[in-house]
Amino acid sequence: MCSVGGGDFNLEIEKIEVTRYRCNDCGNKFDGMGEKVVCPSCHSENVVKA
Numbered sequence: 001m002c003s004v005g006g007g008d009f010n011l012e013i014e015k016i017e018v019t020r021y022r023c024n025d026c027g028n029k030f031d032g033m034g035e036k037v038v039c040p041s042c043h044s045e046n047v048v049k050a
């Protein structure tokens with residue numbers, strides 16, 4: 001199976017969806033992934049997509 005191209009790596013990278021978020025509590029802007037996103041600065045769940 002090593003003879004089948006090398007394009008799979010690019011597909012793996014594209015699967016990761018990073019969304020820009022902003023925290024309503026402290027105003028921190030960060031990149032979030034997944035369904036449950038919390039602010040990395042104050043751990044608040046009160047975040048919105050920026």
Ligand SMILES: [Zn+2]
Nearest residue numbers: 023026039042
């Ligand atoms: Zn915050």
